[in-house]
Amino acid sequence: MSAVLFGSIGTLAETSEIQREAFNDAFRAHGLDWHWERADYLAMLRESGGRDRIAGYAAQQGTEVDADAVHRSKSQAFQKLLATSGLTPRPGVVDTIAAARDAGVKVGLVTTTSRENIDALLDVLGPDVRRADFDVVVDTSEVSAPKPDAAAYVHALDALGERAGDCVAIEDNGDGVTAAAAAGVPCVAFPGANTADHGFSDARSVVDRLDPADLLPGR
Structure with a gap:
């Protein structure tokens, strides 16, 4: 991985x-x-x-x-x-990022939202989740088409210099899972409260919390 x-x-x-x-x-x-x-x-x-x-x-x-x-x-x-939301990271997010960094595994944020939305969220989640935790951050200004198109993942893989099959994606909605699959990236579905009923047939698994041992086998 x-x-x-x-x-x-x-x-x-x-x-x-x-x-x-x-x-x-x-x-x-x-x-x-x-x-x-x-x-x-x-x-x-x-x-x-x-x-x-x-x-x-x-x-x-x-x-x-x-x-x-x-x-x-x-x-x-x-x-x-x-x-003013007081949001905190979802279950397992902080542990997964920390385990990846400790193991020398790169971490990316592959979105098709705006850079301003990303910055606003990371301001709230810091210091638990910081911009410096990510080796690449993809936003809508850097892609030719939104998900379910694979463009965001193709861009991230190029920026990281990694092969799709050597990575794992984490997505919370059906279009995101489809985009990862279209790029050849194995995907774990991590649905939120409002996306739990989406179709995740292209995901390798569906989880309600992230587990570093599952995402980073052998690490």
Whole structure:
């Protein structure tokens, strides 16, 4: 095993409900009478891409919106909410990163979210999880297509100089698992509270906490 690749900020901390709250804050800021309940949002999470969720929902409602502008407001709201969230790392994350570093195994964060969202989360999780813990951090500005496309993983593997089969990915949603599989990276599904019902047939296993002994066999 040469690298452990965390596939989204949701693999590091439970951010999904904060994301939903940020969407609703953005809708209010733009004068939209929309409110996504948790049940609505669970269905939307089967496909990646916040901007596309907004555009798709607007089309369903027969409403014209500037999806890019609403999504920018959502990202700003998300970052503000994170700052006061008191979030902590998900079970096993800190131990997995520490074990990988101790064993000389590279660690990556392979997302298709913005650099600002990543920085905001790591500010909250520090010092338990820090930017310096990662040998590569991939954000949306560095990839040609969002997940389930393999582009983010291809970019990370190139940056690390590692072969897909020598790495393991950790993903919390179905599109992420599909992206890892498309890049040839074995994947462990680590679903969050809002993604537990996603399909994970391409994952080698589904876990509710990370175990360094499983992710780093023989280390």
